Amino acid sequence: SKHVIKNIPWTTAKNFTVEIGQQQTEELISTWDIHESWLHHSEFLEEEELKDSKRYHYRACWGLSTRRKPVPQATASVYFVIVISKFKPDTAPVEVFYRLESSRLIRRPEQCQFREKWLQDIIENKILCAERL
DSSP states (O other): OOOOOOOOOOOBTTTOOHHHHHHHHHHHHHHSOOOTTEEEEEEEEEEEEOSSEEEEEEEEEEEEOOSSOOSOSOEEEEEEEEEEESSSOTTSBOEEEEEETTOOOOBOTTTOOOOHHHHHHHHHHHHHHHHHO
């Protein structure tokens, strides 16, 4: 079965603010098919000025809360970058990318559906590492 990739209509460069960026990353996260036992918080990290663009960095930190273990044993972070091009018209939508903390692979929300398994894998690896120490 072909998965439908869910995305959201992103704001234009002209209307972008740090707060709108955070709201929109939350809106994107809400389209992800993730079990309700996963809890997260998101935060704005920094603004980066480049020759061709301005980049706004955000992080969503995820943990799995259960009745037996309400405090997560480990967390998994997803890093978002919202890019405002200095060459495109300010009526163009911002560009959005994300990557998982354990990966260098950069994904675009319109090209790739987020998978809960990615968070599980990060947390399982961290717990395994901790147990080895």
